Structure formats: structure tokens, C-alpha cells
Amino acid sequence: MSHPRSILVLGAGELGMAMLRSLARRTAGMPGVSLAALLRPAALESTDPAKRRDVDELRSLSIELVPGDLAAQSEDELAGQFRRFDTVISCTGFVGGKGVQLKLARAALAAGVERYFPWQFGVDYDVIGRGSAQDLFDEQLDVRALLRAQQRTEWVIVSTGMFTSFLFEPSFGVVNRERDTVHALGSWDNAVTVTTADDIGMLTTEIVFAAPRIANEIVYVAGDTVTYRQLADALDAWRGVPVQRAEWSVPYLRDELAAQPDDSLRKYRVVFAEGAGVSWEPARTFNAQRGIAVCGMTQWMRENLPVVDGVTV
Template sequence: MSNRVLVLGAGELGLAVIEALARHPKRRDSTIAVLLRPSSGSSANTAKSELLRHLGEDLNAVVETADVVQDSADSLASIFARYSTVVSCNGMGLPPGTQTKLTQAVLQAGVAHYFPWQFGMDYDAIGAGSSQDLFDEQLAVRRLLRAQDAVDWIIVSTGLFMSFLFLADFGVVDLATKTVRGLGHWDNRITVTTPVDIGTVTADVVLDPLGLQHQVVYVAGDTITYEGLADLLDKHYQTVFKRELWDLDVLKKQMAEDPNTMVKYRDTFAQGRGVAWDKAQTVNAQRGIPVTDVAKYVQGLGRP
């Protein structure tokens, strides 16, 4: 029986996974499908037309349509049941409860393999009640999966999207002001990976999951300290970046003044738990899959 893979979502990560699956040498007779939301409005339809063309003509992928937020678990399960593997790339910005509903729909459908939206931190190590309240639902998803053995599951922990490090609103690197900020301590580490590399490694595990079922696996483009990041930027740009430490007291004050999503992320990462791991223990290292590290990524950035 051929592998039938359904990817939920075709955003930055979803498209990276779909493209990697479509071009993987082990795809063979696997069917690749993507679940998209119904679109509305002329601008949305124009963008979606190009996406559909790319999916169908370039990637030979099938398209399913559903709304993971509005549709019921029963409705979603009826679609999932047609596939042997479901990979959830729907995560950022979805309302609370969506991830648990998707997991319940997967379990109801009885798919053989599930890759939930866990492309981030080691939520077990972070634990419940962190500043980033969205993480508690990730733990709820893990409890659902661990409480059963009918559906094989693999959680792919990838750390932070590498681009996030250089997002001015996040605050770690502000190229415009040539500033690097350490979260918690300068020697705290953070693991980062590009979405393209996440897609490549995830596709490899989807098409060759041998020995990895029912567990958390790790991916890393790089694991770096905030001090190491500052040194790297100084060297690359041949200048001296201003260094500013946002320790736990500073972040506690930020949380009190405006506990927005970015501040919650900062405070969670500053704790130094579950946000970094050695590259030697990763799937990409064990399988010899090349990935982009921070030094290589910085080469593609413009001048500050």
C-alpha cells in the first residue's frame, strides 16, 4: 500500500515540507496532499491560484479543502481517514484549542502516523505554566498522544525559526541599531533552524521513520549562545554591536507592562530550559543531512 501523506497548511513551513516531500528520492509512489482553507476575496484568490498551480503542476500534490479552526473534529477526521500520514503545519496564530482538536481528529481517524504541530521547543523540559501560555496546549497534545498506542507519532523539535533571531520586534538582534540583546544570561543557548531545513529533515523522517515512532526527535541548524551570536555579528559586519542584557528582572518588568506574544517568548527563552540542544543529538546530524548554521544564514542578510 502506498504512503498517502496529508500536510495541513501551506504557509512558510508547510510549503517547505511539501516541497521537500515532493522532491525526496524516497517519495516513489507516495501521494502528497495539502489541506488548505477555502479562500475569499479577489486578492486571496489570485495568490491561491498561483499556490494551487505550484502545488499541482510543480509538485504533483493533491489539494484538500477544510477550515481547521471552524470545522468540527468529526469533519476533519473524515478527511484525515483517507491518509496514512498527517503532518500538521498549522500552528502560528491559530486560536487556543485548535491543536488539541486536530489531534483528536487524527486519533478518531486512525491514521497510521502523525506529526503534530510541535516544530519548536522541548515543551516537556519547559513544563506547564510558562510565560508563553500557548506552550501549555502543546503539552496537552503530548498527553493525548502518549495516552494511546493506536497511532504512531513523531514530534519534531526544531527550536526557533532562524529568521526570528533577526526580527527587530523579537528584540534579540536589531540590525538597524546594531544591537544584540542576551535573554537571561549571555551564556544561555538557543537552538535555531531555517524552515527549509525543517522541511528537509521532516520529509526525510516522514518517508523513512524507521525506529523513531512514539518519541520526540530533535533538529538543529545551529545552537548558539547570545554572546556567541554577538561575536559572530561583530566579525561578519566588521564592527562592534552594542550589547544589552535583558535578564530575568528586566523581562519580568516587560511582562508586567505589556505581556504581548514577543515578551512572553523572550521570558520563556530567558529561563534557559528546553530551548537548546546539542547538534550531535539531532536527526540531521545522525542522518548526515546538511543544514544552515547562523554564520551561513548571516551571509545572506543585508548590511545593517
Template sequence: MTSPQTTILLLGAGELGTAFLPHLSALPSTHITIGIRSPPKYTHLHSSNISLAAIDLSSPSPGLSQIFSAYNILISATGFGADPSSVLKLGEEALLAGKIRKEQGKGELWFFPWQWGVDYDVIGDGEGLMPLFGAQRDVRNLLRRKAEQSNVKWTVVSTGIFMSFLFEQFWGIVDRSKEAEGKVVVRCLRDWDHKVTVTDVNDIGRVLARIISGDVEAGDRVLYIAGDTISYGQLADIVKGVSGKQVEQEAWSVEHLKKELDLAPEDGINKYRLVFARDGVWWEMDRTVNKALSMDMMDVETFARSLFSR
């Protein structure tokens, strides 16, 4: 007797969504539908168990909830650029979809909201700097209040920032603009003992597949994963060890970051840097699902070694 097929609706096909696909599509008896605005742009992702559907997340209710209710699992990978109101709307639509499934005699809807980042319970809206982060916290609270009565199981997967983001030039933490001169600048947020949790997007997909497979208790809770948790001092040591360059260290204290924001109050990167100089952006490896599952993950040194060898 064949097991029933699990249907997954994956919202988004950006860096994270596409990293999920090989791991989700390898799950047995699973079909994935990628919900995006313009399917013709993503025909290269189509396969025997991956299909495409045109979904506009700005559509009025109850259209979205009706669509969502057709699936067993709903995963949001819509990206960091979302409007704060849209993430809360998506949570409300998921709850309504769960109710529709209950009326139809179907099982729970398992919802993975866009929470692939820091600990929004701790960081909140960053003292008003990050309305999107505040909305993420509100989604958590909404699910805690209403999910059970709405026939929805939810799982938040906190990942820290993406591994690649830590080394992006625009982020300014590992500055390779002087590399031709034999120099790399490494900067810290707050101080050199302050830490950051990072995870490679491919590893996020690997852990997500293990969660969906039932390898860890995941219902109605926040789970933590991490490829690495390091201090900025450790990051500087790693870059020194793998780059073969002279490494200059520059501290961006909270006071410095506040002054930078005062000079350019609408600069989103300045806001992010100040928020990431606070608490809620890191957790110990021993708390992570991947540690409990004994999974090998990409660490910062391995990623940096690969980056500087290109």
C-alpha cells in the first residue's frame, strides 16, 4: 500500500527557496508547488515532482487562504524585502486556510513562516528601527494565540543570518576592497566579543528536510539551527588565517553606529548594523537542532577558505 502524497506549497524562489528545492524534492512521496508571481521565469525549476503556480501574495482574502488550504505544508521563503504588513497578512491567511481544511475534513496545515533569521522574540522591532522585525515577532505571537484552534501546526526555524551575507561587501564586516593592495579590513559590531550566528542556505534546506521528515519534535515551537556561532574577534582570526592578506581590524561601537545612522537615517544597512549590534542575533551551538541530529554543517572557516581561494 503506497503512502499518501505530501503536498508542499513553497512561496518564493529566491536564494533560500531554490536552496530548499533539492532537499524537499528528495523527500519520499512529496510534491512541491512553487508559488511565484511569474512562473514563466522559473520553468528551469520544473521537474517530475516540482510544479509552478502563479500566486500573488498581495491578493485579497479569501483567495490566498483557499489556495493554501489545498496543501499539507506551507513554507514561506519570500525574502527580507517583504512589507511588514504582508508577513502578518500571510500568517492570518495561513490560519484561515487551516480552518478551511478543518471544514473539509482535512488534517492540519503545517506552516513555516518567514522567520529564517534572528530571534525576533528578543530583538523585537529593534527599538523602532526595524518594523519588519517587529512584524515577525507579531506573527509568532499570532500563531501562539490562534494556531491550535485554527487547525494549524507551526514551526519557526531561526537560522541567524545567511553565511554568505557575513562576507558581502555592502555589509562592510569583511571588506575586501583593498585586497589588490594585500589588505582586508574586518570590522566588528559593538565589540570584538559580540557574536553572530550564521548558516549556509544549503544547510538550512538540509535541516528543514529533516524537520519535515519528523526527525525532531517541531510542532508549535521555535527551533534554532546554526552553521556557526562566532565572535567578531574569532572572525578576524579566521580571515587572517585563510586570506593570506594583512588584516586590519576596525571596531564599530554602538555609539559609532548610532552616529552613522544619524547622518543617514533612511539608510537601511545602517539600521541593520545597529540592530545586529544588540542581543538576539546569536545562540550557542548546543541549542541547535543540527547539533541534536549530529549534522555536519558549513562553518565560517570553511566558507571563508573557499571564498578567498577563488
């Protein structure tokens, strides 16, 4: 098959919407190619203005809206929905809780879809390995093992690093704009790879339609790879006012996690502080090798950080 005929995207959150917009642009001039999104019935029927805008936008893009609940439905029920699509791309994130990613992978295999893109838009789970501070990552390795153990369904894993916006998320704590502070996770020389949701959608679309066909491999992409020192320096330069700097060591972050062992953000901080599997050289990425322009961290800051009285806040 030269290109997919029917594509189903699971979820329409930040990444799902970016993915669907990009796929819609790419397939608009392709006769015989259909695009669908699986959304919870509650989202389809919601009166929330933001959700209504997203649903209306998807309809305006001629995207079929398929009702479904990935957490509540059984593997067999999901397989029944997946069966009429040859490509399934999961943009669900971890919100469904433990077991959902493995259930989706099993459903895709049971449905006999030709190609499956699991929710692995993040770090390099193979390098991190089992038993990390973020226990959800072990299931990601289970998904990889399941896909690698069979040959009927092609799979593609897109490793993106952290969403660029998450690096600046107040709850994550790396950039604390209220206190004008940057916290280094583990060390100032630790690096993190970041990619915007829009670029992940665009690059995944390029991977879907790439020739020669990409199958049964991990594809690395990156908007940027920066150390926490480079992050602080970039904020200094952009703000024109130095930020305060504080290092959160691995032992400190492990103690913080021990105090609240169910705190997902504290789990993430430990993983990123340990530094394994969370960054890679941009030169080795799909976008660099294909000469595809992406949004770097500094550009994201210019476009997204608010400025008050000439100072970035």
C-alpha cells in the first residue's frame, strides 16, 4: 500500500487536535482517503464552549466523529471499532490510567489494522528501562514488547521528548514565573528534548506518508534539545532580567516523591533529573534528516510567553 486509505485518531486533546489538523491538510487533496476521530460521547455532546469549538472545527474539516470511550470499552469492543481503519494513531495520553495503553495495542492487533502508532509521543522508554520513578512507563515497555512480538500489524513509535509547553508548565516547576526562578532537574548540564504539539502532529503526518514507507521502527523527532543552563540563559536573554537559579538534585527529588508517592509530577521530575532517555541530538532526528523546519524553544518563548511592561512574565 502506497499510503493509508482510512485513518483513525484516538483522542482530540492538545496533541489529537494538532494531529487531526495536520492530517486534514495533507489528505484534503487525496481522493479515497478518509479521516476519523474517536471521541467520548460526553465530548461530542458537551456544551462547554471550548469543546464545542473543537467539535465544530473537526466537522468543518470533514472529519468523521466516532463516539467511543477508550477507558470504559472492552478490548473486543474497541477492536470492532478499529477494524474498518487501516491506520490507527493514538493521541490519548495517560489520562485513562493504567492498562489503557496495553488494551489499545491489543485491540489494534485484534482488529488487524495495517499500521498502529501507539501513544509513545514522549521519552525513550527503552533507555529508561523498567522500574523507573514513573510507574506508567513500564506499561509503555509492555506495549513495545507486544508490538515487536508480532508481524501482522506494522507499528511506528514517534519519540518526541517533552511537549515544549510542559517545560514551562507552572505545576511542573522547572520554570516558576511567579518567583522568576528556573529549577534544574538533577544538574544544570542535564538536557531535555522538547517538541511542540503542532510539530508533533506535522511530523507524524510526514511519517505516515513518508516514502519509502516507515514501519516497525522508532522515529526520533525534536523541536530542540537544551540543557537547563541553556533554558535559564535563554530566559535571561529574552527577559532582559536575570532569573534566579536553583538546582533540584536527584536525592532531593526522590525525597520529595517519597513524601507524596502518588504525585505524578514528582514522578516525572525524578525521571528527567536522572537524565536517561529524555534527550537526543537533533541532528539524528527525522526532521533534521529531511530538512523540515520546526519550532525551537526560543521561538516558542517569543510566541507564547506573556510580556508586561517590556518584561517577559
